Amino acid sequence: MEQKPLIDFEEESTKVISDNLEQVTRDSSKDPKETTDSEEAKSKDDVTKLFEDFLEKESLFVNKKVLQIRYIPDTIKHRSKQIEILASILAPALRKEKPSNLFLYGKTGTGKTLCTTYALNKLKKIAEAKDIPINMVYLNCKLKKIADTEYRVIAQLAREIGSKVPTTGLPTDEVYNIFLRKLDENKQIIIIVLDEIDQLVTKIGDEMLYTLTRINQELKQAQLSIVGISNDVRFIENIDPRVKSSLGEEEIIFPPYNAIELREILQARAKEAFREDVITEGVLEKCSAYAAREHGDARRAIELLRVAGELAERENLLKITPKQIDSAEDKIERSRIIEIIETQPKQSQIVMYAILLLLEKQDGKLETGEVFEKYKELCKQQAINVLTQRRISDLISELDMLGLINAKIVSKGRYGRTREIYLTISTDMINKIKETLKKQLY
DNA sequence: AGGTATTCACATGAAACTATTCTCTGAGTTAGG
DNA sequence: TAACTCAGAGAATAGTTTCATGTGAATACCTGT
Numbered sequence: 001m002e003q004k005p006l007i008d009f010e011e012e013s014t015k016v017i018s019d020n021l022e023q024v025t026r027d028s029s030k031d032p033k034e035t036t037d038s039e040e041a042k043s044k045d046d047v048t049k050l051f052e053d054f055l056e057k058e059s060l061f062v063n064k065k066v067l068q069i070r071y072i073p074d075t076i077k078h079r080s081k082q083i084e085i086l087a088s089i090l091a092p093a094l095r096k097e098k099p100s101n102l103f104l105y106g107k108t109g110t111g112k113t114l115c116t117t118y119a120l121n122k123l124k125k126i127a128e129a130k131d132i133p134i135n136m137v138y139l140n141c142k143l144k145k146i147a148d149t150e151y152r153v154i155a156q157l158a159r160e161i162g163s164k165v166p167t168t169g170l171p172t173d174e175v176y177n178i179f180l181r182k183l184d185e186n187k188q189i190i191i192i193v194l195d196e197i198d199q200l201v202t203k204i205g206d207e208m209l210y211t212l213t214r215i216n217q218e219l220k221q222a223q224l225s226i227v228g229i230s231n232d233v234r235f236i237e238n239i240d241p242r243v244k245s246s247l248g249e250e251e252i253i254f255p256p257y258n259a260i261e262l263r264e265i266l267q268a269r270a271k272e273a274f275r276e277d278v279i280t281e282g283v284l285e286k287c288s289a290y291a292a293r294e295h296g297d298a299r300r301a302i303e304l305l306r307v308a309g310e311l312a313e314r315e316n317l318l319k320i321t322p323k324q325i326d327s328a329e330d331k332i333e334r335s336r337i338i339e340i341i342e343t344q345p346k347q348s349q350i351v352m353y354a355i356l357l358l359l360e361k362q363d364g365k366l367e368t369g370e371v372f373e374k375y376k377e378l379c380k381q382q383a384i385n386v387l388t389q390r391r392i393s394d395l396i397s398e399l400d401m402l403g404l405i406n407a408k409i410v411s412k413g414r415y416g417r418t419r420e421i422y423l424t425i426s427t428d429m430i431n432k433i434k435e436t437l438k439k440q441l442y
Numbered sequence: 443a444g445g446t447a448t449t450c451a452c453a454t455g456a457a458a459c460t461a462t463t464c465t466c467t468g469a470g471t472t473a474g475g
Numbered sequence: 476t477a478a479c480t481c482a483g484a485g486a487a488t489a490g491t492t493t494c495a496t497g498t499g500a501a502t503a504c505c506t507g508t
Contacts, residue, residue, distance in 0.1 A: 151487060168487050169465030345490085368452065391491060393453065409453070413501025416451030 058275075060313050060320070066273040067306035069299055072118055077268060078261045079111050082252050086119045089250050093134050093189045094126065098223040101213070101247050105233045106254025109297030112229050113195055115254075120191065133188035135161060141200035148200065150208045154179055157192065176211070180218060187221040197228040198235040206239040213246040256296030262288035265298055266305060274309065279320055283308070286322045290329060304328050334429065340402050341436055347387055350378050351395045353437045355405060356430060359423055366421040368393060382441070396421065 065071050076083060086102075093099050104112045120136050127134040137160040139147050147153045151172045155165040158179040165175055183190060192212075194200070201209065209228075216224050226247060230236070236248055257265065266284045287308070291301030308328035312320045341352065354374040358366050372392050379386045387395075396419060400407040407419040423430065 411499035418452050
């Protein structure tokens with residue numbers, strides 16, 4: 001049976017950043033957001049020349065794919081122990097025995113997903129070569145609209161193994177049945193990888209996991225193993241003990257990389273990705289130092305390096321210097337913020353706009369009440385229906401979580417309790433955000 | 443002075459409601475035999 | 476009679492509203508010295 005690619009990676013924000021960059025590189029004059037006055041004045045010939053130059057110019061990259069997060073290198077550094085354990089746990093599948101359920105812990109960018117994919121790909125190859133019926137499904141529970149509710153997870157699983165399931169309209173247990181029947185059609189081992197499972201459980205509770213672990217008892221032919229991947233180390237402590245015992249049969253912990261390990265990882269990737277001598281002294285060190293500060297997030301380090309390369313290329317530089325790493329960090333942060341703002345629902349955007357407008361006039365901090373008043377005003381201006389203060393309160397705390405604003409609860413004694421809201425974003429960024437919001441709102 | 447009670451301005455939680463999107467089902471309608 | 480249409484029931488989900496309850500400390504109010 002034809003299978004879709006096993007991995008469908010999460011980091012949407014990263015994708016957007018690279019897309020943006022590539023787009024700008026290709027046709028900077030057509031992108032309205034990036035257009036400045038001087039660029040608008042450019043004649044067509046200049047644009048043609050730009051393209052021609054671009055073609056002639058030798059790229060700094062040899063193989064940019066290596067720096068993309070979905071890339072799986074041939075050898076994974078500093079994770080051999082984990083991979084070994086992983087392989088030994090999965091191996092029984094080759095003898096048509098059910099592998100133990102497995103749990104992987106570790107913070108973002110510690111290689112959990114990478115190692116799992118790596119191991120599963122190898123397993124799949126062998127299984128295919130020897131004609132052993134093993135089926136694998138990878139599912140990222142964080143993906144909005146795909147796998148972030150019980151129904152959707154089960155529906156998606158059913159789809160992955162070849163059933164047709166509508167996006168809505170069916171009762172959830174009906175979808176379970178469809179899934180079960182399809183599973184049990186053949187004698188096979190199914191390995192389900194649930195990535196970012198902690199997010200799912202905090203959202204919808206652990207009943208689903210319980211049901212999943214119980215599915216084996218209803219299967220006559222097939223057998224099901226679950227691999228859970230969690231960013232939160234304390235996650236398993238908070239779930240139902242029944243689930244805990246059956247799901248956490250085996251555990252592997254992925255510790256964060258330290259700066260030295262990060263450097264080696266980067267070095268290996270950089271060697272493949274860039275032409276020789278492109279990387280100058282100190283670049284990798286700086287990159288890994290930045291990432292090590294962020295709990296050893298290798299994904300971040302690699303992204304940083306890639307964006308730095310793209311920036312250097314756009315500036316027609318022949319080498320990447322530590323300076324580009326700084327710019328890259330800045331660029332990533334900016335794109336992240338703009339992207340978050342653009343994708344917020346309208347009401348949330350209005351709240352954000354209200355906060356920005358208020359903070360423009362009065363420096364310092366705001367309170368929920370003030371924001372709500374301003375928000376009401378803005379809504380009336382545009383004939384948008386006004387939400388309750390209760391809801392605005394939630395929206396404000398969401399904005400806080402997204403890191404767009406800083407809101408902390410303070411009690412001012414006789415004068416009540418409220419959130420104190422202030423911005424953490426730099427001033428030049430604020431104007432850009434305001435423009436973005438204006439464009440979206442009017 | 444020291445202690446207790448109030449009170450403000452929201453925060454926080456839970457449950458219920460709404461609108462939208464989608465499937466499934468069965469009644470009614472239509473066209474061809 | 477088979478095929479088609481269409482309305483209605485039922486689900487899932489996101490986004491809200493409603494109602495109820497919680498909260499921390501500056502102040503108001505006592506109390507006894």
